[in-house]
Amino acid sequence: MMRILKSREFLVLVLLGVMILGVATVNRAVLYPITLINILNSSIFLILLAIGQMFVILTRGIDVSVGAIAGIAAVIFGFALNGGVPLPLAMLAAMLTGVLAGAVNAVGVVLVGIPPIIMTLSTLGIFRGLMRVLTGGSWIEQVPQSIKAMSVTRVLSVPILVWATAAVIIVAAILLARIKAARSFYAVGDNREGAYLLGLNVAGTEFAAYALSGLFAGMAAIVFVAQIGFVPMQTGQGQELKAIAAVVLGGVSLMGGTGNIWSAVIGALFLTTVDSMMIFLHVPGSWNNAVAGAVLLAVVVADYLIRRTVRNRQLVLRAAELRRADADAALGREVAP
Amino acid sequence: MTLPGWLRSWEAMLAVALVVEIAVLGMISPAFLNIENLLFSTSDFAHVIIAAVGLTLVVITGGIDISGVSVMGLASIVMGLAFVAGAPIGLAVAVALATGLGAGAFNGVVVARTDVNPLVITLATLFLFSGIATGLPTLLDLLGFKAYGAGGFEAYQYEGITGLPKSFTWLGTGSIGWVPLPLIVTVMVALAGGALLSRTRFGRFLYFIGVSADVARFTGVPVRRTLILVYAFNGLCAAIAGLVLTAYFTSARSDLGSEALLNIITAVVLGGTSIQGGSGSVLGTFLAGLVLGYLRQGLLALGITSDVVPVIIGALLVGSVALKIGSAALAMNRANRNALETGRRAVEETVARP
Amino acid sequence: MAADPAPLVALRGVWKVFEGVPVLRGIDFDIRPGEVHALLGGNGSGKSTIVKILSGAYQPTAGRIEIGARTTVLPRPSDAHQQGIYMVPQEPHIFPNLTVLENLTMGLAGGVANAAQARRIADEIGLSVDFAMPGGGLSIANQQLVEIIRGLLRKARVLILDEPTSSLTRREVDALAIEMRTLTARGIGILFISHRLDEVLDLADRVSVLRDGHFVLSAPAAELTPEKLVEAMLPADFLPATESTVAPQGRNPVLEVSGLTGRAFRDVSFNVLPGEVVGIAGVVGSGRTELAQAIYGIDTDVTGEVRINGKAAPHRAPQSCQAMGLSYVPEDRHAHGIFLTLPSARTISAGLLALGRRKFLAPRMEGELASRFVDRLRIKLSSTAQVARILSGGNQQKIVLAKMLAPEPRIVIMDEPTRGIDARARQDVYRIIRELTAQGVGVVVISSEMGEVAEISDRVLVMLRGRMMALPTGRRSVEEISAATFASRRGAAA
Structure with missing residues (x-):
């Protein structure tokens, strides 16, 4: 319990609650259930991107191409739907596109050894370009409107798309916590050399992380298309940086090894909520980015200060431990076995 | 042995690539080879090279600053707002440059004072600065500043600020003889950055920090101060790039340059600067910027849609890095084999001797 | 033990070359069932390379590995595990964010059975902690037990313990000794690496000494004494101590340290006179490096007084120390001393550059400075533009020396100045120290090699568990220094 209370996810969750309540004192409308549901609904795209991103960051990598992967997966999804492919198959195609795109990143990073930021920055350009080439630069519009059913049909007044995303999150969280192989994401990011020396498949784990990042970007693409009903060229644009910000905000360290699905979920939720709150405060939307950036900066700097304090205290404790043992020895209290 | 020589010639390779590129494009489309066209088309990408020069210095320290593209927009809108608020154009430009310098120094202070990854810090300030840039007009209204126009400052947020004096837009559209002003500014920034890097103690410190910040600290290099200064320099370069772009478009906008991030980083890395730090040159960045820009x-002149361009640029970036990694690995392999043979021979000789 | 049972694992004629520099030169080595085989050698002698080859982290450049008389390859650590070899690294590989149980079973196939077995082995070995707590909360001694249990869970028949005692208290070391005996009684072979000679003789059945990439001694522990070990570890051309030719000059100390206290050392006071060599003997973990770095202003979290050249230096940083005439040659050359990927001349001029007021570079002056030091320190370079990384350890060390000597300091602290360099370079370093003292420079040499301290020091200080002791003035013998440094229980019992 203490661990949960001390965790960064919890800190951000509390901040989120405080922010919503704070805004509620100015504008009660924030607390209407429909408002909260709308916030949830508009955050699931970023949540999915952030979860994918989290796998990569867990292993100490970074993937700035997730937005572009979502874009190209959305295009394939749109093509498939317009080509008369049944919805489940079209969804599969979108996710497969994501996995393939992620695998391209993985080949460059894991097999060739290109620094992740360079590799994924390149594929950001490549995927975005390909997306335009495939579509000739125009929006895909005549997507069967049946797809929108997913986002407008509501169960308990919550869109089924939100329910579906929640299910994906919970399944992913359970798998990540329970499957042994999933723990190697943490092991590789926590202590890469240690993981290798213990016989873990480090390259395979990193490969899987990039592929998963692509998979979740593919899912995010499905959500996006279902919510707006067409595929604009801007799909996912700029979202890669938001996804990274969300993950880091939620407590996943770029040094790897810490964080979980909830970090990504809460971080993404927070960033989306900030945008919504601005509306309720009648602050012009133009300030959204400034607030998001300030929050991210404040949280990572605070996190650094806390870590530094904890580390110093540990060093002092160990020094004291050694000294005590020394003093014991000097007093002859230590009895030879 | 082969590595340093090969690295030294990276700029030469880029120069050759640039000449071949222009020749090939000229053969296919003779109109392209027109000197005036070659010179004036640089105005389209001068801002990329200017920002890349500053980033080169940062990346040499092993850091990164992705917030530069936001600083471009911030400098642009600050300049525009200062002007419409009644400041003389010279003062407006000075305020914009100071803003860039301050934004960069802010990045530098956080990078130098914490162990947080510079990518995260500048990701946060990327949002922060662009948010400030877009929000600034409404803030000025709120604070009760008066603009000449009827709609207050907020009107400028989406439309951009036009009506800038000729003396300023000349910076983006004018020329001295056949040489356009943006190119002159670019060359001046590159010369300044290059001199800073290769002629001053500060520049040498950047390499030291990039190779090993710990060794630098043990040597007595003021690591923190140097980092703050280099991020500040990068902020200044981004502000200059933003102003050049503003003059070129004759309109001050908060979202200027936001598309340039991929191109800027590509110019730096293709220019031979290692993303891990410790090596790189401004000349390489300058040449790579030209190669990319003309490409x-x-x-486009060949009728290829602009959609394909990022695909080619991305592939170029991956290819150049993979090439470097591969040739470095080969060279090290060869060095180890030679050393083994030498060592073995030495042992055999000792054994053979009576 | 039966006479020469077949080895569990053996290296035959193994070479290893890094970045063009040979580290192992055709060594033969084996570990037999039920024995503790100790591997000794100075820093950089190639010990850790042997360990990494045996554990599958490195591949030999030439030569072969035999397991049970069959030649084999260990391309990855997991292959070494399958062949029954497990390394317990000096710094245990703990996943701070995973639970203790996950730390134990990470990388193993199978599920619940592992957990049960991990608990059983933990009981046997004596690890009693909450298995659900995060690994980051384990004490260092328990982290080591976690590593040993990891090995036993993999049915290891060879355990490699890389300096397991360097950060343990004496009580924890005693417990470890009992655990090692439990393991060898089961027929497990242990490769034991330590800097502490008394521990080696206490715990090992067989001792091998590595120097400059090949073995100079391999014998049963019963036939050895600390003196013999020290002798074997000394360089081939080691000269017995001679009387100092230069008497310390002047009476005003160039360095005065009084009551300095930090995390790893307490209440340390000493002076250094001009032209004097003060040797500080101490093993890894005795607080000697922490002391040196506190004096040089790297670690500022200390109390006490330091005076450099007679002037108080309350707020020290590397820059200010150098400006006052104090230089520090760090222990870890690669991490703290040399700019590996830059031309050698760049490192040589770095110290002067950082210290000077000159804002612009002066390439010609820099070149002259570099060539002057290349001549003076006899650095072997094809040109001063040669990248430092491909040079031998000795030449790299001389480049670091050049960097720290260029500002012409009045007092130089050298931390393990001959670590991992060959015999000739070692003699060159001693010559440089003599030249410095002849010019009236005060030199502090920190070393874990007793022979070195004995040979070059005018006065010897000993660091032991964070406290400093002075030996009676005048030159001391290797034996005296060893006895004080290791503070052996052997000696205490006698």
Whole structure:
């Protein structure tokens, strides 16, 4: 319990609650259930991107191409739907596109050894370009409107798309916590050399992380298309940086090894909520980015200060431990076995 | 042995690539080879090179600053707002440059004072600065500043600020003889950055920090101060790039340059600067910037859609890094084999001797 | 033990070359069932390379590995595990964010059975902690037990313990000794690496000494004494101590340290006179490096007084120390001393550059400075533009020396100045120290090699568990220094 209370996810969750309540004192409308549901609904795209991103960051990598992967997966999804492919198959195609795109990143990073930021920055350009080439630069519009059913049909007044995303999150969280192989994401990011020396498949784990990042970007693409009903060229644009910000905000360290699905979920939720709150405060939307950036900066700097304090205290404790043992020895209290 | 020589010639390779590129494009489309066209088309991408020069210095320290593209927009809108608020154009430009310098120094202070990854810090300030840039007009209204126009400052947020004096837009559209002003500014920034890097103690410190910040600290290099200064320099370069772009478009906008991030980083890395730090040159960045810029111009001139351009640029970036990694590995392999043979021979000789 | 049972694992004629520099030169080595085989050698002698080859982290450049008389390859650590070899690294590989149980079973196939077995082995070995707590909360001694249990869970028949005692208290070391005996009684072979000679003789059945990439001694522990070990570890051309030719000059100390206290050392006071060599003997973990770095202003979290050249230096940083005439040659050359990927001349001029007021570079002056030091320190370079990384350890060390000597300091602290360099370079370093003292420079040499301290020091200080002791003035013998440094229980019992 203490661990949960001390965790960064919890800190951000509390901040989120405080922010919503704070805004509620100015504008009660924030607390209407429909408002909260709308916030949830508009955050699931970023949540999915952030979860994918989290796998990569867990292993100490970074993937700035997730937005572009979502874009190209959305295009394939749109093509498939317009080509008369049944919805489940079209969804599969979108996710497969994501996995393939992620695998391209993985080949460059894991097999060739290109620094992740360079590799994924390149594929950001490549995927975005390909997306335009495939579509000739125009929006895909005549997507069967049946797809929108997913986002407008509501169960308990919550869109089924939100329910579906929640299910994906919970399944992913359970798998990540329970499957042994999933723990190697943490092991590789926590202590890469240690993981290798213990016989873990480090390259395979990193490969899987990039592929998963692509998979979740593919899912995010499905959500996006279902919510707006067409595929604009801007799909996912700029979202890669938001996804990274969300993950880091939620407590996943770029040094790897810490964080979980909830970090990504809460971080993404927070960033989306900030945008919504601005509306309720009648602050012009133009300030959204400034607030998001300030929050991210404040949280990572605070996190650094806390870590530094904890580390110093540990060093002092160990020094004291050694000294005590020394003093014991000097007093002859230590009895030879 | 082969590595340093090969690295030294990276700029030479880029120069050759640039000449070949222009020649090939010229053969396909003779109109492209026109000197005036070659000179004036640089105005389209001058801002990329200017920002890349500053980033080169940062990346040499092993850091990164992705917030530069936001600083471009911030400097642009600050300049525009200062002008419409009644400041003389010279003062407006000075305020914008100071803003860039301050934004960069802010990045530098956080990078130098914490162990947080510079990518995260500048990701946060990327949002922060662009948010400030877009929000600034409404803030000025709120604070009760008066603009000449009827709609207050907020009107400028989406439309951009036009009506800038000729003396300023000349910076983006004018020329001295056949040489356009943006190119002159670019060359001046590159010369300044290059001199800073290769002629001053500060520049040497950047390499030291990039190779090993710990060794630098043990040597007595003021690591923190140097980092703050280099991020500040990068902020200044981004502000200059933003102003040049503003003059070129004759309109001050908060979202200027936001598309340039990929191109800027590509110019730096293709220019031979290692993303891990410790090596790189401004000349390489400058040449790579020209190669990239003309590639884009040339492809467009050939009727290839602009959609394909990022695909080619991305592939170029991956290819150049993979090439470097591969050749470095080969060279090290060869060095180890030679050393083994030498060592073995030495042992055999000792054994053979009576 | 039966006479020469077949080895569990053996290296035959193994070479290893890094970045063009040979580290192992055709060594033969084996570990037999039920024995503790100790591997000794100075820093950089190639010990850790042997360990990494045996554990599958490195591949030999030439030569072969035999397991049970069959030649084999260990391309990855997991292959070494399958062949029954497990390394317990000096710094245990703990996943701070995973639970203790996950730390134990990470990388193993199978599920619940592992957990049960991990608990059983933990009981046997004596690890009693909450298995659900995060690994980051384990004490260092328990982290080591976690590593040993990891090995036993993999049915290891060879355990490699890389300096397991360097950060343990004496009580924890005693417990470890009992655990090692439990393991060898089961027929497990242990490769034991330590800097502490008394521990080696206490715990090992067989001792091998590595120097400059090949073995100079391999014998049963019963036939050895600390003196013999020290002798074997000394360089081939080691000269017995001679009387100092230069008497310390002047009476005003160039360095005065009084009551300095930090995390790893307490209440340390000493002076250094001009032209004097003060040797500080101490093993890894005795607080000697922490002391040196506190004096040089790297670690500022200390109390006490330091005076450099007679002037108080309350707020020290590397820059200010150098400006006052104090230089520090760090222990870890690669991490703290040399700019590996830059031309050698760049490192040589770095110290002067950082210290000077000159804002612009002066390439010609820099070149002259570099060539002057290349001549003076006899650095072997094809040109001063040669990248430092491909040079031998000795030449790299001389480049670091050049960097720290260029500002012409009045007092130089050298931390393990001959670590991992060959015999000739070692003699060159001693010559440089003599030249410095002849010019009236005060030199502090920190070393874990007793022979070195004995040979070059005018006065010897000993660091032991964070406290400093002075030996009676005048030159001391290797034996005296060893006895004080290791503070052996052997000696205490006698």
